[in-house]
Amino acid sequence: MSSEDVEVVVVGGGQAGLAMSEHLGAQRIAHVVLERHRIAERWRTERWDSLVANGPAWHDRFPGMEFADVEPDGFATKDQVAQYFETYARRIDAPVRCGVEVTAVRRRPGRSGFRVVTTDGVIEARFVVAATGPFQRPVIPPIVPADAVPAQLHSSAYRNPGQLVDGAVLVVGAGSSGVQIADELRRSGRRVLLSVGPHERPPRSYRGRDFCWWLGVLGLWDADAPPQGAEHVTIAVSGARGGRTVDFRALAETGVELLGMTSSYADGVLRFAPDLGATIARGDANYLALLDAADAYVERHGLDLPEEPEARTLRPDPPCITEPVLSLDLSAEGVTTIVWATGFAADYDWLQVDAFDEAGRPRHQRGVSAEAGVYFLGLPWLSRRGSSFIWGVWHDAKYVADHIVTQRRYLSYAPDPTPGEHHERLGLTGAMR
Structure with a gap:
């Protein structure tokens, strides 16, 4: 097996890996980006066909390049996003090696650095x-047995309505993915049931500005930790069909049947928590709080942004909220498919170093690992709320690159053999006498 020496190995050729490569390249640090498949x-291949970015093109990009084929206030398709990163990699001449999987990273015994084992040799x-x-390992909660319905799949495996067998579809999870998939399926003519859990529900836009802008001027992107109790709360926001505020009552009016959080299964019956009304109300409170903050900002700064009083008008609760269904006989209701929009888990089995806590979560400070020489990038809340967004990961990568530069300086320092020689070279010996 071949072997080579490289100062920095970056594992992953998505937005995080390319951002890291740009900053390392700017510092002239020799590195390689290893991607087991293709860039982005x-x-x-792990998104549904109609997916678009959840943020407008002026916002969800790297600072150094705009989208060539998307209007600033438009929402890039998944293919346009992938092409954006392909183009960016060429622009910065990123040393990406595609089709190379990292199978193990171990610290070199008795010396600094790491041995990176790949399918193409050792580095x-x-x-x-x-x-x-x-987004490394799709998570499907072990609630419903595999044979309970004809098909179960994670949202990362969903492509379009025609992919699914005939019958009703239950979508579990009401973050951005679950809401958009449920809406698409209902528009295709399917009967759709949507299990709703805790979520934040920002306005898509308010007073002529996208919610990404509001989070920016209000300083909310820079929050360094989620509110207590909201560590795993999803954001229900969508760029689909030009971008719209997610409104669960409006979804219900189109025929989507809302359910509480999925809790248990037994003998063909799926049960749901009696929390739907409270969950929707908390989402409303989050929505209205952002409107309040935005109005206060406009007044404080004297901005000429049009008032939008209709944004505060909430539709009446439909029967599925006021009289929630708490159990569902899947067979009797004709449910043939469950789509689990229940997120992902990290998978660092290949990273065999002391960098994780008892639950397997990375131990780090702004991406700087507890294991010297190891860094993490692209994780939610790595340094702030915006860390998992395209622009956010770019700024996090700069911090990590600067940390690597500092460590290189420490590691390259070598004291002079004798203090006298050092003083003579500095011209200080005579002065000291």
């Missing part, structure tokens, strides 16, 4: 950046 592979590296992001 998850945008290509000896001083630093390793894990830039694989948070």
Whole structure:
């Protein structure tokens, strides 16, 4: 097996890996980006066909390049996003090696640095950046047995309505993915049931500005930790069909049947928590709080932004909220498919170093690992709320690159053999006498 030496190995060729490569290249640090598939592979093959970015093109991009084929206030398709990263990699001349999987990273015994084992040989590296992001292993809660319905799949395997067998569809999870998939399925003529859990529900836009703008001027992108109790709350926002505020009552009016959080299964019957009304109300409170903050900002700064009083008008609760269904006989209701929009888990089995806590979560401070020489990039809340967004990961990568530069300086320092020689070279010996 071949072997080589590279100062920094970046694992992952998505947005995090390319951002890292740009900053390392700017510092002239020798590195390689290893990607087991293609650049931005998850945008290509692990998303549904109609997916668009959840943020407008002026916002969800790297600072150095705009989208060539998307209006600033438009929402890029998944293919346009993948092409954006392909183009960006060429622009910065990123040393990406596609089709190379990292199978193990171990610290070199008795010396600094790491041994990176790949499907294309071994690389000896001083630093390793894990830039694989948070969407590594689809999570399907072990609630419903595999044979309970004809088909169960994770949202990452969903492509379009025609892919599914005939019958009703239950979508579990009401973040951005679950809401958009449920809406698409209902528009295709399917009967759709949507299990709703805790969520934040920002306005798509308010007073002529996208919610991404509001989070920016209000300083909310820079929050360094989620509110207590909201660590795993999803954001229900969508760029689909030009971008719209997610409104669960409006979804119900189109025929989507809302249910509480999925809780248990037994003898063909799926049960749901009696929390739907409270969950919707908390989402409303989050929505209205952002409107309040935006109005206060406009007044404080004297901005000429049009008032939008109709944004505060909430539709009446439909019967599925006021009289929630608490159990569902899947067979009797004709449910043939369950789509689990229940997120992902990290998978760092290949990173065999002391960088994780008892639950397997990375131990780090702004991406700087507890294991010297190892870094993490692309994780939610790595340094702030915006860390998992395209622009956010770019700024996080700069911080990590600067940290690597500092460590290189420490590691390259070598004291002079004798203090006298050092003083003579500095011209200080005579003065000291």
